[in-house]
Amino acid sequence: MNIEKLLEQAISKSGYTNEKIVLQKPKHEKFGDYSTPLAMQIAKKIQKNPMEIANVIVKNLPIADYISKAEVVAPGFINIYLDKSFAFNLAKKTLDKKYIKSEVLKRVSLQIKDGILVEHTHVNPSKSMHIGHLRNTFIGDSLVRLYRFLGLNAYALYYQNDVGMQVSALSLAKQINLNESKNYDSYLGWADDTYSKISTMIKQDPELEAKREEIHKEMIGFDSKSWDLALNLSTNILKEIFDYLAKINVEFDFIIKESDVLINQVWEKAFDLLLKNSSFYKADSGDKKGCYMLKMPNQDDKIIVRSNGVPTYVGNDIALHLWKYGQLDDFNYARFENLNGTNIPVSDPNGNLDYQRPQINTVVNVVGNEQSYPQEVVKQSLKALGHTDFYENFIHVNYGFVYLSPRSCDLLGLPYNEGDTQIKISGRAGTVLTAHDFILHLEKKLHENFPDSPELSNIAVTTAKYELLKIDTFKDIVFDLERACDLKGNTGSYILYTYARMNAVLQKAENDSFSEQDIANLNEFESNLLTEINNFLDAITKFYNNFTPSTLCSYLQNLCLMYNSFYSNSKIIGAKEENQRLLLTKISFNILELSFELLGLNKVNKM
Incomplete structure (x- = not known):
């Protein structure tokens, strides 16, 4: 089926030209399976009546066995109706996951290089995950699931900042016995109660501030009691975070710790690479004298290293991304033992685990809107350094508060x-x-x-x-x-309720011979459901092209609305159309099951 090609032929035969054909999915079956405003687009250019143009195009539309009719409606839309037998057979194909994969990959407009690293979640090791972290986590996890379903090699990376000021603050709290940890049943419970208190105390007491800085200096020396304490704290907090992630069905492939980035001298190695690039230079005059700068295309040059020799945030992030893309030596790895008994690789200077960083060609960073500018600077920096391929395959998926x-x-x-x-x-x-x-x-x-x-x-x-x-x-x-929690709104509860309803209907069926059912006459509610079923591939395609799991959620809401309307107005078990209606139920059920897998939703057979 190629409606766009038929329309292109009709436009050409009609003597018109058009840059791009836009096909829309009408919300209601009475407006067809597809609708296009192309006559109005053409009319705007040649200053003619769009209704006349639309009628000429429809008259010249080639005959196709999958189109039952095409009609013109004011102010110039062309509505196209699929043959119901064809649409029904098309819907039955979605019972096959291999068909779904191949069709989506044919439709996608965004070309993502295989070997995809998705970095997400980023919880500070000083507190529990909060609802904002969950949004980051769920977006990143859904992208990894989508890429893997489509047969791509995708890897989820968790980056832990285990040497930040938050950790040194908690280490100070431990040393002064603030909030005795023995009174808590978890490290996170202690950290949640302690971090804000110790932060306030540090702000109010210069001596504590000096002590915290001393602890931080000792920590990043990686050979002191302060470091041993910080490592113990951050590791146990991370274990509890990962224990919670497992409970909400989110997994990672490996962990990189910031301490190992420092120990492995990732920045120093990146700096050596930068010095060999002509776009990287040391300013010898002006207010940036002594700073190492990077020449940027179409914008001011960026400071990568301050005059005191300390790299900026962008400098450190450039180094990390050079590592991600395989330009710097990999870390050693050990096993990170989760509380539930599972384990994954974690960077460790003394590790001897037989694990290597996967081949990465595309980097996807799930980071909040507030980091859009720094992310763009890192991306542009990679281009300035001559890594056009890295630039083109660097994706920032931002999200709101x-x-x-x-x-x-x-x-x-x-x-x-x-x-x-x-x-x-x-x-x-x-x-x-x-x-x-x-x-x-x-x-x-x-x-x-x-x-x-x-x-x-x-x-x-x-x-x-x-x-x-x-x-x-x-x-x-x-x-x-x-x-x-509203059962009647656009909520997960409503989607689950509909899933359980479909499951109950299928359980009542005496056999599954309905899978080979051919179409009979469809009532309005069956037809609306069939139309929505055939929108599924477009929903996944948009999810992929735009990094928006929300498009799949919106689709599920519409599918469930159509199914419940069909369920309420069409007898299923015992009706003469039982097999046909069971098959519509089975297809809808399978779509929900696959969508749950892609979004990481739990299936519940009975509410």
């Missing part, structure tokens, strides 16, 4: 100012919502709808994931606890 609604703060007992419509998550303001507490609150709220469900934990995790994925990544989210 997560705020809380006033209603959520009321339910959670969190403070906010009168008149606030969205409340920023802030430890200082007392509005932090940890990921763990977030899921627990969702469970408690969902219990009101499903008091007897043994699956509350799975429902809560899926509700959280869907709520944080359904909004376009670059937009901010105002999370509302009540709305997230």
Whole structure:
């Protein structure tokens, strides 16, 4: 099926020219399976009536067995209707995952080089994950899942900053016995209660500030009691973070620790490479005298090394990306033992694990909107250094902030100012919502709808994931606890409820011989569902092209709306059209199952 080609032929035969054919998916079946505004596009250029142009194009449209009719509607749209037998057979093909993979790869416009490194999550080792981290995590995890489904080699990287000021602050707290850790059942519980306290104390006491700086200097010497303490703290906190990640069905392939970046002298090795490049130079005059600069195309040159010899954030990030792309020596690795008994490779200067950094051709960084400029500078820097291939395959997937609604703060007992419509998550303001507490609150709220469900934990995790994925990544989210649990809204609970309904229908079927069913006459609700089923491949394609799991979430919402309308208005078991309707149910069910895999949602067969 190639509707675009048929339209191109019709345009040419009609004597018109057009730059690009845009095919849209109408929201309602009565407007066809596809619609195009191309007549209006042409009319704008040649100053003629778009209705006349559309009628001429439809008259010259070649005959195709998969098109039942094409009609013109004001102000000049051309609506195209697929033959229902063809559409039904097309829908049945989505029962085959291999077909879905091949079709999506044919449709994608964005070419991503295989060997994809996705870096995401980035939790400071001084506190628990919060709801904002979860958004980063779920976006990154869904991208890795999508790439792997399509047969690409994709790897999830967790980068741990284990030598930052947060760790030295916690090390100081340990040394002065602030909040005795023996009173806590987890390192994270102690860190959550302690970090804000010790930070406030350091700001108010110059002696503590000096002590913290001393500890930090000892830490990055990597041969002291301060370093041993910091390493123990950061490692145990990381284990608890990874234990939580496993519970929400998120996995990583390997871990790189910032301490090993320093020990391995990644920056120093990168600096040696930079010195060999003519775009990298030392300023000998002006306010930047003594700084090492990088000549940038179409913008001011950037400081990479300050005059005191310390690399900037951009300088360190350039070095890290040169490592990612295989331009610098790899680390040694050891096994990182998770609390659940699993293990993954982790950088370790003394490690002897037989593991090597995978071949990376594309880097995807899932980082917040506020880092858009630094990310672009790193990308442009790689180009300036002559690595055009790295530049072209450097992708920043940005995302907006997560705020809380006033209603959520009321339910959670969190403070906010009168008149606030969205409340920023802030430890200082007392509005932090940890990921763990977030899921627990969702469970408690969902219990009101499903008091007897043994699956509350799975429902809560899926509700959280869907709520944080359904909004376009670059937009901010105002999370509302009540709305997230609504069974009638665009929520994970609603999607799960529909999945369980489909499962119940299929369980009642006496056999699965309906899989070979041919089409009979379709009622309005069957036809609408069939049309939505055939939008699935486009939804995955847009997810891939735009790095937006939200497009797949929107599709699932529409599919579930169409299915529930079909379910409410069309008898299935016992009807003369039973096999046909069971097959529509089976196809819809399979689409949900695959979508759950791509988004990392938990499946629940019964609510």
